[in-house]
Amino acid sequence: MSLLALRNISYAYHRHQVIDNLSFQLAPGTIGCLLGPSGCGKTTVLRCIAGFEQVTAGEILLDGQVVSSPDTHLPPERRRIGMVFQDYALFPHLTVAANIGFGLRSNPKHERLRRVADLLDLIGLSGQGHKFPHELSGGQQQRVALARALAPRPRLLLMDEPFSNLDVELRERLALEVRGILRAEGTTVILVTHDQNEAFAVADEIGIMHQGRIQQWDSPYSLYHRPCNRFVADFVGQGVFLPGRVLNENRIQIELGFLSSALIAGGNAENALKTRGSNVSVLLRPDDITHDDTSPLKAEVIAKAFRGAEFLYTLKLDSGARVLSLVPSHHNHAIGERIGIRLDVDHVVAFLNEPPDNADISLPALSSAD
Numbered sequence: 056m057s058l059l060a061l062r063n064i065s066y067a068y069h070r071h072q073v074i075d076n077l078s079f080q081l082a083p084g085t086i087g088c089l090l091g092p093s094g095c096g097k098t099t100v101l102r103c104i105a106g107f108e109q110v111t112a113g114e115i116l117l118d119g120q121v122v123s124s125p126d127t128h129l130p131p132e133r134r135r136i137g138m139v140f141q142d143y144a145l146f147p148h149l150t151v152a153a154n155i156g157f158g159l160r161s162n163p164k165h166e167r168l169r170r171v172a173d174l175l176d177l178i179g180l181s182g183q184g185h186k187f188p189h190e191l192s193g194g195q196q197q198r199v200a201l202a203r204a205l206a207p208r209p210r211l212l213l214m215d216e217p218f219s220n221l222d223v224e225l226r227e228r229l230a231l232e233v234r235g236i237l238r239a240e241g242t243t244v245i246l247v248t249h250d251q252n253e254a255f256a257v258a259d260e261i262g263i264m265h266q267g268r269i270q271q272w273d274s275p276y277s278l279y280h281r282p283c284n285r286f287v288a289d290f291v292g293q294g295v296f297l298p299g300r301v302l303n304e305n306r307i308q309i310e311l312g313f314l315s316s317a318l319i320a321g322g323n324a325e326n327a328l329k330t331r332g333s334n335v336s337v338l339l340r341p342d343d344i345t346h347d348d349t350s351p352l353k354a355e356v357i358a359k360a361f362r363g364a365e366f367l368y369t370l371k372l373d374s375g376a377r378v379l380s381l382v383p384s385h386h387n388h389a390i391g392e393r394i395g396i397r398l399d400v401d402h403v404v405a406f407l408n409e410p411p412d413n414a415d416i417s418l419p420a421l422s423s424a425d
């Protein structure tokens with residue numbers, strides 16, 4: 056049975072519909088994430104789960120019990136849900152140990168002390184329980200906030216943008232550490248973020264949200280490699296769409312040549328992929344295009360971003376269409392240079408040909424030999 060289930064919930068602030076018929080469920084011990092652009096309703100979903108808002112339609116179940124529906128509302132303090140926010144919200148006048156033990160005040164002292172010591176150990180702050188929050192770094196404070204939320208063993212932990220006050224480098228490291236801590240505790244979690252690196256580092260399952268709806272609930276790998284629609288394809292990872300024409304169920308022609316890898320239908324493209332001659336949009340990721348000095352296929356470098364180990368090149372094809380390519384950074388080419396490229400595609404995701412957002416490319420007419 057799922058620990059948390061949201062069934063067709065909706066929510067409106069006054070008349071402004073913010074959550075629209077949204078559903079997902081989470082198995083015990085799973086780290087789930089709501090990922091989406093600012094204003095898509097992520098925090099509102101958390102507030103409904105926590106019990107700060109009552110859904111206007113649908114229901115929320117915890118351990119099989121309805122905790123929220125238009126006619127049921129279990130108050131937040133009776134839901135056994137823990138929370139971690141971006142601003143740590145530690146008590147400044149209490150020591151680290153007292154902060155962590157705050158939710159355990161009614162427990163016997165020896166139990167409380169043991170749990171606090173175990174959590175200090177888990178967050179890598181053993182022996183530092185006597186310090187005050189201002190004596191800790193931002194990352195350490197956030198780990199203390201996490202330990203404080205975990206101390207009473209909540210059945211569900213909600214984390215709202217927990218790393219957004221930290222600098223980028225620390226954010227990635229802490230995200231991985233937090234995943235380790237949550238795993239060690241076996242906690243079921245919903246994380247909310249608009250940062251996909253954070254989502255990928257922490258979550259087992261991610262729901263991509265847009266305009267109050269979940270577009271796709273899936274593993275990070277599937278979201279990247281098998282996006283269900285163009286919004287998800289655009290939002291997760293980088294990539295471009297190139298016009299393509301279907302030759303048969305295993306072959307698509309694009310400006311760069313023929314793609315004969317596994318074809319995956321994005322959105323409603325299934326029929327189009329079965330119909331010879333239909334026009335589609337093919338998703339190409341930066342890792343689908345490799346640099347090869349010996350390739351006869353050339354493209355012009357029009358932008359480059361240094362990533363340390365790699366350059367992310369933006370390349371202009373002869374038609375004017377742009378593609379992205381990740382290239383090891385010892386291949387340092389200048390803007391304006393024409394470099395050799397090769398397709399290195401393991402599978403192809405194709406969508407129905409909505410208004411093409413790359414250059415208008417006319418592909419050569421099909422011949423019976425294609």
Ligand SMILES: Nc1ncnc2c1ncn2[C@@H]1O[C@H](COP(=O)(O)OP(=O)(O)OP(=O)(O)O)[C@@H](O)[C@H]1O
Pocket residue numbers: 068071073091092093094095096097098099100249
């Ligand atoms: N108390 C409120 N009263 C009225 N409208 C609100 C209120 N809180 C949020 N909204 C609106 O609801 C929508 C969703 O807000 P929400 O905070 O859930 O989005 P979010 O995805 O968490 O955004 P962000 O990533 O920027 O925090 C937004 O259009 C916002 O303006």
